[in-house]
Amino acid sequence: MNTLPIISLAQLKKSSSPSGNEEHKRLYDTCLEHGFFYLKDHGISSELVQKTIQASRNFFQLPEETKKAYSQDKQTVYPNTCRGYSPLYGETLHEDVGPDPKELFDLGIERPHSDQPFTGTTLIPDETVAPGFASCHYQLQGEIMSKVVPHLLRGLAVALGQKPDYFDPYFDEPILIHRTIHYPPEGGIAGKHTDNGIFTILIQEYFPNPSLRVYAKEAWIDAICLEDAFVVNLGDMLQLWTNGLFISTPHEVIHTLAKSRISIPFFVYPNVNAVFQPIGSDEKINPTEIMLKNFNSIWVEKTGGGRAKELK
Numbered sequence: 001m002n003t004l005p006i007i008s009l010a011q012l013k014k015s016s017s018p019s020g021n022e023e024h025k026r027l028y029d030t031c032l033e034h035g036f037f038y039l040k041d042h043g044i045s046s047e048l049v050q051k052t053i054q055a056s057r058n059f060f061q062l063p064e065e066t067k068k069a070y071s072q073d074k075q076t077v078y079p080n081t082c083r084g085y086s087p088l089y090g091e092t093l094h095e096d097v098g099p100d101p102k103e104l105f106d107l108g109i110e111r112p113h114s115d116q117p118f119t120g121t122t123l124i125p126d127e128t129v130a131p132g133f134a135s136c137h138y139q140l141q142g143e144i145m146s147k148v149v150p151h152l153l154r155g156l157a158v159a160l161g162q163k164p165d166y167f168d169p170y171f172d173e174p175i176l177i178h179r180t181i182h183y184p185p186e187g188g189i190a191g192k193h194t195d196n197g198i199f200t201i202l203i204q205e206y207f208p209n210p211s212l213r214v215y216a217k218e219a220w221i222d223a224i225c226l227e228d229a230f231v232v233n234l235g236d237m238l239q240l241w242t243n244g245l246f247i248s249t250p251h252e253v254i255h256t257l258a259k260s261r262i263s264i265p266f267f268v269y270p271n272v273n274a275v276f277q278p279i280g281s282d283e284k285i286n287p288t289e290i291m292l293k294n295f296n297s298i299w300v301e302k303t304g305g306g307r308a309k310e311l312k
């Protein structure tokens with residue numbers, strides 16, 4: 001059966017040599033060929049993951065008017081479509097599929113408001129309204145951003161033949177879209193798309209049958225659930241940064257099971273005012289401009305996410 005590769009974060013962290021180890025070589029090949037992999041040995045407890053999935057499930061079971069008190073239009077961060085609750089048929093990831101039957105809540109890294117996009121606080125239900133929702137999510141976010149993201153960035157830098165700290169200056173205050181999604185039973189969908197950022201760390205609720213599938217090596221591959229492993233997929237911005245070497249892979253969710261499904265993707269982007277030059281080019285790229293265009297395409301024009309327009 002065609003499956004996605006498994007990469008060990010602990011092995012990536014072990015390397016003492018500047019050119020990396022066998023795991024970095026496997027990561028390099030994986031990023032070239034699949035752009036999608038499982039990440040194991042990430043150091044985040046499954047108890048915290050399970051608690052956060054359950055807290056999400058409880059939030060989505062609240063009455064619609066309770067959830068709508070935290071809608072995107074109540075949020076104060078610019079653009080307000082990057083935070084808060086979006087009901088069923090809110091997001092369009094592929095124009096032909098149309099608005100997705102799924103509901104979601106977006107969090108970010110809590111920072112004081114500024115005139116920069118994607119920067120500020122989230123209006124999120126407190127413990128009395130949704131017990132454990134904010135607290136579990138922010139604890140998980142803290143762990144993902146300290147135990148996983150910096151080490152994965154370093155692993156990718158070494159795999160690319162760069163110094164381990166190559167990406168560090170661009171990610172000291174990264175932008176994060178931290179999302180939890182609820183797919184209804186027998187018909188939850190996320191339309192075909194690519195992710196727009198550097199990479200996405202995806203936690204999917206465990207089910208014996210897969211709902212996420214990935215188009216790699218000219219075939220659709222099921223991203224089956226592997227217990228205790230996260231899914232990582234590379235985004236368009238890393239594809240651009242590496243001049244097309246590392247690939248951002250199309251994927252979609254078709255959830256047909258009788259129980260609804262929770263997933264928790266963390267979409268990682270560089271600092272809001274970062275400017276990077278794709279490897280081997282003089283071009284200067286502002287990631288925030290790319291992000292704003294993507295948000296406009298998804299939420300305003302409703303023409304899809306990432307490179308969805310190229311995917312028929």
Ligand SMILES: O=C(O)CCC(=O)C(=O)O
Pocket residue numbers: 181190195202204212251252253263264265
């Ligand atoms: O829910 C999933 O498994 C994947 C969701 C996804 O690809 C996305 O929101 O970008």
Ligand SMILES: [Fe+2]
Pocket residue numbers: 193194195251
């Ligand atoms: Fe995605």
